[in-house]
Amino acid sequence: MVPRAYLEYLFQFHRRRDYYECHEILENHWKSEGRKNGIWVGLIQVAAALHHYRRGNGKGAGKLIEKSLFRLSGEEEALKRLGFDSGKFLSLLEQTRENIRKGRPYQDVDLPLTDPGVRREYEEYARKREREEGEREPAGGVRKTGEGEAPRK
Template identity: 45%
Template sequence: MKSCIPEAYIRYLVHFHTDRDYFECHEILEEHWKKDGYKKVWVVLIQIAVALYHHRRGNNQGALRMMQKARSLLEKEERAIHGLGLDEQLLAEQLERYIERIMQNKGYESIELPIRDETLRKICQTICEKQGLTWGQASDLNNVYLMHKHKLRDRTEVIAARERKRKNKELPDR
């Protein structure tokens, strides 16, 4: 495990294993992915979070597509996944089982990523303790905001940024 663990990755793992805010997992790692040179290893983790978000919402087709993409990309990124402190073989098996689950029309189930690096696990669990979060708790299926965050989140800043960008494009060159 590298001595310099990206803060975004830690935040991803904490959300993934506590509040199960997969939408936030996606947002966190997508931002990091852009800053980190678009490395595909981050896409694997983003796709897993997106697949679980879709499955929890009952979008089995979207979940299956994303989970299959994650599984396929994992084959190319096994070494990088290992470098992030995850057990790439167990993760591949886990994704295969989850793909089967979706194909059998079974409902959403919270999963834990197979963290093999104990230092990484301890860092995450220490953060959880400090924030009063419970590592490994199941997703709250009654939390409407968590289930439909892509529709319910505040997009004021995103809309404002797009408007600023549009206006800048309209300004004549000086």
Template identity: 40%
Template sequence: MTFPQEYIDFMVHFHGNRDYFECHEILEDYWKEVDSRNKDSVWVGLIQLAVANYHHRRGNFNGALRTLKKAFQIISSNEVLIQQLGLDSNLLLTQIRARVADIEKRHEYQSMNLPIQSNQLLEQCKKRSQELQMAWLLESDLTNNQIVHRHKERDRTNVIEERNQAKQKKTNRRQ
């Protein structure tokens, strides 16, 4: 099976440099292309899993817990698709339950490895990590503020412009 390139890139960032923000960006764009109206899409569940790790690593336990519980709901309702994506769905759900318990107890963040059961997926991920000159299965570098606090580093000009345009359209409709 050939996996979507965006999924491979998500996996490489998730297990390589642990850039969960980039994981979110990659899969969100893909989700919008293939399943944008489905808030219960397997892609949304994986995005939320990355976002929960991002929040947990930054010490935002409330955000991590809320997001991880949403990810659990979506992933548990998409177990067949998770399996088709080369992951062990039972083990993944067990990992998420354990992570929820850790977050509830305010345990410090630990890097998470997704339970890859497909040798083909594993090989594609390793090959892509070499292409990107990124190590595979690194522990998260908690001193790398460019990754740990990436949302503070990004240019939000486009987001702000889009919000302002949406507000203006709403105002115009009311008038």
């Protein structure tokens, strides 16, 4: 089993595209663990980089994606335990870094979650969260957080 905070990170990352919330969730988890596990810092940096990239802050996004690549490059086993194909994950970060460097417009990315057990755990968690939100939301559904954010100038 993976930590609940990680499942919430994946939910916010893939279903809501709320990268700021991803950062907050894992930062709190990392602090509660006594700041021991560097993998969380790398994932926090990925979310923060995408938050800046989407808002048009290429300089901040570039610095953060570079830091995340540096931190996560030596964490192949930890990435695997979290359900990722580490090669695909790091390639995705490298491609994102290249897109930022070349000034290409932001595009959503999906993290390569390939472990069937972790993927199943995440999908069950996501369905439960969406049901809970559906019970609290008015008719018409849930607006994705982050929609309508204006790019920074």
